Amino acid sequence: MKRKLAIGAGAALALATLGGAPAFAAEGDSTVSVLHGVPGLTVDVFINGDEAISDFAPGTLTDPMMLPAGSYDIQVFADGGTPDTAEPAIEAMGVEVPANANLTLYAHLTEAGEPALAAFANSTEPVAAGEARLTVRHLAAAPAVDIRANETVVAPGLTNPNEASLVTTAGTVSADVVLAGTTDVAIGPAELELAEGVHTIVTAWGSAADGNLALAVQTVEAHSAPSGVPSGNGGAASPSALALLLALAGALGLTTIAVRQQQLAKQRG
DSSP states (O other): OHHHHHHHHHHHHHHHTGGGOOSSOOTTOEEEEEEEOOTTOOEEEEETTEEEEEEEOTTOBOOOEEEOSEEEEEEEEETTOOTTTSOOSEEEEEEEEOSOOEEEEEEEEOTTSOEEEEEEEOOOOOEETTEEEEEEEEEEESOOEEEEETTEEEEEEEOTTEEEEEEEESEEEEEEEEETTSOOEEEEEEEEEEOTTEEEEEEEEEETTTTOOEEEEEEEEOOEETTOOOOOOTTOOOHHHHHHHHHHHHHHTOSOEEOOOOBOOOOOO
16 A cells, blocks of 8 residues: 555645645746546645645546646645644655646556556647647556547557557547457547647556546647647657656655657648
8 A cells, every 4th residue: 555655646746736836837837737547545645744635536637737846845645644643654855846847647557557657748839720639648557459539540559658649630539449459449439529739638547457447638738830830849758857757756766657758650630
């Protein structure tokens, strides 16, 4: 349980600053969302001795929040615990968070079902008028899968913890997840609205063995370029994003951090 709570602490770092975050980003702030994808685990998170989030439950995807650069003391307790009544399952004191990143942090399961922390940089690069960016991420305790849109494979052989991205025509698609090389549906189908100029991120999480596989959907404003020419930068992590991940890993003593940018060739329609 302690190991799982440690993973939760990493995911909760961004959440822990929500209470003091400004409504609008100050220059240098990072934009962070967090998905709790470890089934069966609920935690309470404290920042600098104050409760910042309670009952952080599996399947929760936070709204984007501003994370100012600075130093934070993080404590994570089993659900219901407080600094006055319990010892923290894990604490990370003096966590230094750098500036300028756009990230999603995930507490999730590896293919073998072990808890892990993954972090991905979300592209905000422009796409052409009439187009949208779609990213799929495999963070479930499940073997390799194919991601399909309208029954056409758009991300073949995706393994945990990797992602694939493409730029496509905006519109509604029916998305599902099948076992790699088969038509055996593991998740879905789900109707996705790929809005023009928006980056839609679909994440598979949960456990195949436990029968709780699910999809989480996140959207990030990518905007449309007046020239109609995509930038081509895809989901590459910025140096600040990488620095944030390293800071999290070092402070929490984690050994599993995945930053993956596996970009498919651009596909239209």
